[in-house]
Amino acid sequence: xxxxxxxxxxxxxxxxxxxxxxxxxxxxxxxxxxxxxxxxxxxxxxxxxxxxxxxxxxxxxxxxxxxxxxxxxxxxxxxxxxxxxxxxxxxxxxxxxxxxxxxxxxxxxxxxxxxxxxxxxxxxxxxxxxxxxxxxxxxxxxxxxxxxxxxxxxxxxxxxxxxxxxxxxxxxxxxxxxxxxxxxxxxxxxxxxxxxxxxxxxxxxxxxxxxxxxxxxxxxxxxxxxxxxxxxxxxxxxxxxxxxxxxxxxxxxxxxxxxxxxxxxxxxxxxxxxxxxxxxxxxxxxxxxxxxxxxxxxxxxxxxxxxxxx
Amino acid sequence: xxxxxxxxxxxxxxxxxxxxxxxxxxxxxxxxxxxxxxxxxxxxxxxxxxxxxxxxxxxxxxxxxxxxxxxxxxxxxxxxxxxxxxxxxxxxxxxxxxxxxxxxxxxxxxxxxxxxxxxxxxxxxxxxxxxxxxxxxxxxxxxxxxxxxxxxxxxxxxxxxxxxxxxxxxxxxxxxxxxxxxxxxxxxxxxxxxxxxxxxxxxxxxxxxxxxxxxxxxxxxxxxxxxxxxxxxxxxxxxxxxxxxxxxxxxxxxxxxxxxxxxxxxxxxxxxxxxxxxxxxxxxxxxxxxxxxxxxxxxxxxxxxxxxxxxxxxxxxxxxxxxxxxxxxxxxxxxxxxxxxxxxxxxxxxxxxxxxxxxxxxxxxxxxxxxxxxxxxxxxxxxxxxxxxxxxxxxxxxxxxxxxxxxxxxxxxxxxxxxxxxxxxxxxxxxxxxxxxxxxxxxxxxxxxxxxxx
Numbered sequence: 171x172x173x174x175x176x177x178x179x180x181x182x183x184x185x186x187x188x189x190x191x192x193x194x195x196x197x198x199x200x201x202x203x204x205x206x207x208x209x210x211x212x213x214x215x216x217x218x219x220x221x222x223x224x225x226x227x228x229x230x231x232x233x234x235x236x237x238x239x240x241x242x243x244x245x246x247x248x249x250x251x252x253x254x255x256x257x258x259x260x261x262x263x264x265x266x267x268x269x270x271x272x273x274x275x276x277x278x279x280x281x282x283x284x285x286x287x288x289x290x291x292x293x294x295x296x297x298x299x300x301x302x303x304x305x306x307x308x309x310x311x312x313x314x315x316x317x318x319x320x321x322x323x324x325x326x327x328x329x330x331x332x333x334x335x336x337x338x339x340x341x342x343x344x345x346x347x348x349x350x351x352x353x354x355x356x357x358x359x360x361x362x363x364x365x366x367x368x369x370x371x372x373x374x375x376x377x378x379x380x381x382x383x384x385x386x387x388x389x390x391x392x393x394x395x396x397x398x399x400x401x402x403x404x405x406x407x408x409x410x411x412x413x414x415x416x417x418x419x420x421x422x423x424x425x426x427x428x429x430x431x432x433x434x435x436x437x438x439x440x441x442x443x444x445x446x447x448x449x450x451x452x453x454x455x456x457x458x459x460x461x462x463x464x465x466x467x468x469x470x471x472x473x474x475x476x477x478x479x480x
Numbered sequence: 481x482x483x484x485x486x487x488x489x490x491x492x493x494x495x496x497x498x499x500x501x502x503x504x505x506x507x508x509x510x511x512x513x514x515x516x517x518x519x520x521x522x523x524x525x526x527x528x529x530x531x532x533x534x535x536x537x538x539x540x541x542x543x544x545x546x547x548x549x550x551x552x553x554x555x556x557x558x559x560x561x562x563x564x565x566x567x568x569x570x571x572x573x574x575x576x577x578x579x580x581x582x583x584x585x586x587x588x589x590x591x592x593x594x595x596x597x598x599x600x601x602x603x604x605x606x607x608x609x610x611x612x613x614x615x616x617x618x619x620x621x622x623x624x625x626x627x628x629x630x631x632x633x634x635x636x637x638x639x640x641x642x643x644x645x646x647x648x649x650x651x652x653x654x655x656x657x658x659x660x661x662x663x664x665x666x667x668x669x670x671x672x673x674x675x676x677x678x679x680x681x682x683x684x685x686x687x688x689x690x691x692x693x694x695x696x697x698x699x700x701x702x703x704x705x706x707x708x709x710x711x712x713x714x715x716x717x718x719x720x721x722x723x724x725x726x727x728x729x730x731x732x733x734x735x736x737x738x739x740x741x742x743x744x745x746x747x748x749x750x751x752x753x754x755x756x757x758x759x760x761x762x763x764x765x766x767x768x769x770x771x772x773x774x775x776x777x778x779x780x781x782x783x784x785x786x787x788x789x790x791x792x793x794x795x796x797x798x799x800x801x802x803x804x805x806x807x808x809x810x811x812x813x814x815x816x817x818x819x820x821x822x823x824x825x826x827x828x829x830x831x832x833x834x835x836x837x838x839x840x841x842x843x844x845x846x847x848x849x850x851x852x853x854x855x856x857x858x859x860x861x862x863x864x865x866x867x868x869x870x871x872x873x874x875x876x877x878x879x880x881x882x883x884x885x886x887x888x889x890x891x892x893x894x895x896x897x898x899x900x901x902x903x904x905x906x907x908x909x910x911x912x913x914x915x916x917x918x919x920x921x922x923x924x925x926x927x928x929x930x931x932x933x934x
Contacts, residue, residue: 446615453624456632459691463635466684470642471669473676 207231207272212298213239214248214262214285219298228278228304231410238267247287252300254281255409258356258380273409275302322349323411325359327403327418340391340420344403346381348411353385357408361389364400364417373402393420483908490752490904491651494897497747498648499655501894504746512887519880522873523598531601533873539866540856544874545599547849548881551731552592553626553703554724554844555885558732559585560633561696562764564689573760575907576752579900580739582637584732587888589630591881596622598877618705629699636688638667642681643902646671660895700728707851713790714783714798714855723775727844730768734818734840737761739889741834743898752899758830762822765840769819776815794858797865803854806846814843 208230213220214237226232236259240246247263250271260269285296326345342361346354358380362373377389391401404415497505526533536543563581566574597603606623613620646668649661656664671677701721708720717723737758744753783791798807818840821827857866870878892898 442616449615449621453628456628456691456695459687460631460635463639463684463688466680467639467642467669469680470671470677473670473674473680475672475674 207233209233209235211235211237213237214250214296215239216243216246218296219283222298223301224298225301225303226275228275228302231274232272232300234271234283236262236269236271238262238264240264248296249286250283251286252281252283254279256358256406257408258286260356275300276409278302278304321411323347323354323405323407323414324349324351325403325405325414325416327401327416340393340401342377342389342391342401342403344379344381344387344389344416346385346387346405353381353383354405354411355381355383355385357381357385357387357405357411359387359389360404360406361391362402362404363391364402376401483905483912486908487901487905490899490901491647493748493751494899494901495648495651498894498897499652505890505894509887509890512883512890515883516880516887519877519883522876522880526598526601526873526877527603533871535869535871535874537866537868539859540853540868542599542852542856543868544849544870544878545595547845547852548878549592549595549599550703550724550848550852551845552588552595552881552885553700554728554731554848555735555841556585556588556592556629556633556732557696557700557725557728558730559583559588559736560636560692561729562733562736563636564692564696567689568693572907573757575903576749576899577736577740577757577761578640578903579637579896579898580736580743582633582640583889583892583898584735584739585633586630586637587885587892588735589626589633590888591885593626593630594881594884596626618702618709621702622706625699625702629695632688632692632695636692639681639685639688640900640903641667641896642669642671643673644897644900645669646673647901648896663895697725700725707855712855712860713788713794713858714851717779717783719775719779723772723779726768726772726775727847730765730772731841731844733761733765733768734837734844737765737833737837738841741830741837743893744830747893747898749899752904755828755830758833759828762828762833762836765837766819766823769815769822769840773815773819776811790858794854797854797858798850802865803850807850810843810846810850813839814846815840818843 208226210224210226210232212224212234220239224234236248236250238246238248244264247261248259249261250259250269251257252271252273254277255273257271257273259271260266262269279302281300281302283298283300324347326347327342344359344361346357346359348354358378360375361377361379363376365372365374367374376391379387379389381387387403389403399420400417401420402415402417405411405413407413534543559581563574563578563585567578597606600606609620609623613623615621645664648656649664649668652660652664701724704720704724707715708717710716740753740757740761743749780795784795787795797803818836821832821836853868857868859865
């Protein structure tokens with residue numbers, strides 16, 4: 171009997187530990203995995219968005235599906251942007267009727283979403299609002315106010331080992347990928363040059379580019395000196411992905427060529443170099459004329475009346 | 481009345497204020513002096529504490545000082561320019577006006593020349609502009625051209641003052657202090673009106689008369705180029721040089737009318753500064769005003785039609801934004817109203833023209849302010865608009881410079897005749913020479929008597 175009781179107690183203990191461990195594991199798992207993203211479908215009609223106002227909880231993963239719905243205007247096309255999150259959708263029209271914009275609502279507050287085509291009706295009608303609130307509507311769906319679950323991303327610059335500045339233009343290509351190596355399209359990549367200016371070192375923005383459907387962002391850099399230096403490409407994550415960056419070195423070269431001047435510019439440059447001397451000559455001539463006039467005035471005092479004229 | 485009698489009357493009228501000083505004159509001079517002292521004290525504060533005491537910052541780097549600079553250079557341009565043009569064309573009505581014009585130029589340019597040094601904060605750096613300045617820079621052109629025009633104007637004023645200085649030397653005698661007599665003797669250069677002396681004076685005067693016009697035009701063009709040779713919205717313009725020149729002629733003519741009216745009343749010059757002179761100057765004011773409005777229209781049309789993004793932001797601020805009140809007051813009150821009123825024959829009375837001339841100058845000062853400040857407020861990078869409110873120090877210095885301008889004229893008019901006696905005498909002599917001497921009537925011919933039928 172005692173043995174049975176001991177075995178039962180052991181079994182109960184093991185079960186309790188197992189349940190506790192399971193509970194702990196389950197508790198540590200992000201809500202995202204359990205509940206999935208907050209999915210909202212928005213119709214894009216002739217008279218605007220339906221619904222025009224949506225509420226999502228802070229830190230939720232949000233998946234907005236925009237559906238083209240303008241049967242009376244088959245030529246209408248839309249690209250939806252959310253400036254507050256720097257997000258931009260694919261174009262939707264009568265052929266491609268649906269696009270999905272996915273992001274993690276890491277910032278609270280009202281955020282405008284609108285059609286990016288600038289025309290009167292779009293400006294007036296195509297406006298909507300996303301209200302991101304802590305513990306707002308949507309409850310725990312999509313993660314609620316728990317820490318956001320950002321996906322990993324990777325930025326690859328070609329060539330990563332550095333290039334020698336020989337000419338005056340450096341073309342930089344940066345490939346942005348997610349954790350599975352798939353390209354991330356329509357994402358903003360910032361390019362910086364690591365420079366020293368007035369004794370301080372810092373990043374100087376040199377270009378901003380959006381990735382294309384292959385996840386490639388292109389930038390053109392015009393070095394102004396042959397010193398080389400580090401070039402940095404950075405992806406801020408767009409609220410969905412981790413921040414990622416990569417850098418490569420521009421190797422200095424004595425063969426650096428500044429932007430050549432055109433023949434016309436050279437001839438004008440010649441004129442410009444002569445102009446200051448002409449200017450000084452004119453001013454000098456004017457002052458000589460002043461001297462002549464004062465000489466005449468001085469001459470007045472030297473004039474004596476002729477004999478018998480007084 | 482014979483021209484000798486006319487001359488004696490003029491001498492009595494014009495020389496009287498030189499020896500008799502009224503209480504009103506002292507009060508006026510003391511007020512001006514107090515304002516100049518206040519301005520100087522404010523400048524001392526700026527010199528001690530630096531430009532931090534002004535409303536200028538790293539965005540709006542020019543304010544009231546440079547507006548004043550452009551305003552004074554404009555007022556200065558018209559005086560000598562008008563005098564030179566009228567002398568060259570032999571316009572007889574110029575005679576009582578020439579000294580006013582030349583004096584206005586000298587006083588205005590003296591204040592104009594001070595302003596860049598005040599704006600720089602450290603006046604010792606002015607010297608650096610000459611030592612290290614690049615000749616390609618319009619700022620250096622300004623530093624060279626303004627003193628050149630000031631010198632030219634002083635010489636021009638002085639040359640035609642020599643005969644009057646001799647007259648003062650001979651006429652005032654014991655009525656003047658010893659210092660004054662020495663001053664007149666020195667300035668008169670031993671003038672006795674001898675033919676050789678006249679020849680030399682005419683030679684120098686004629687050369688200066690021709691030279692002063694291109695110098696005046698060049699000076700104000702250069703002033704415009706410190707703005708127009710940059711890429712800033714509102715300044716990047718091809719017509720700024722003629723635009724500024726016409727604006728200068730407009731404000732300078734208005735200043736001449738203002739001065740004429742004040743001196744006419746204060747010095748009782750009603751007989752010499754007549755409605756005819758006011759009307760002629762009003763005609764010039766209308767012409768310059770219309771041309772200036774045309775330039776304003778052309779300038780804003782070409783910019784507003786293309787509406788590049790930076791120009792668009794600037795124009796919105798100018799016409800509907802934070803500068804709208806100033807712009808519209810300056811445009812309507814300072815350009816349209818004065819031009820229209822001066823053009824209507826019924827409103828061409830001296831009093832109305834005086835008010836109109838003051839309005840025009842207030843409007844033109846505002847115009848210079850809205851040329852300088854809003855363009856600098858418009859950020860070149862995507863940052864917030866710059867703000868600028870003149871500090872008390874700046875306002876005191878600006879008011880002090882205005883008072884300085886008036887004080888120079890007031891003091892000059894205390895030492896020298898404000899109407900050129902020599903030039904007036906010359907005119908009367910020429911008129912007398914043109915009049916045919918009365919011939920004795922041949923016998924048997926009836927001579928019509930005055931008032932004796934048609």
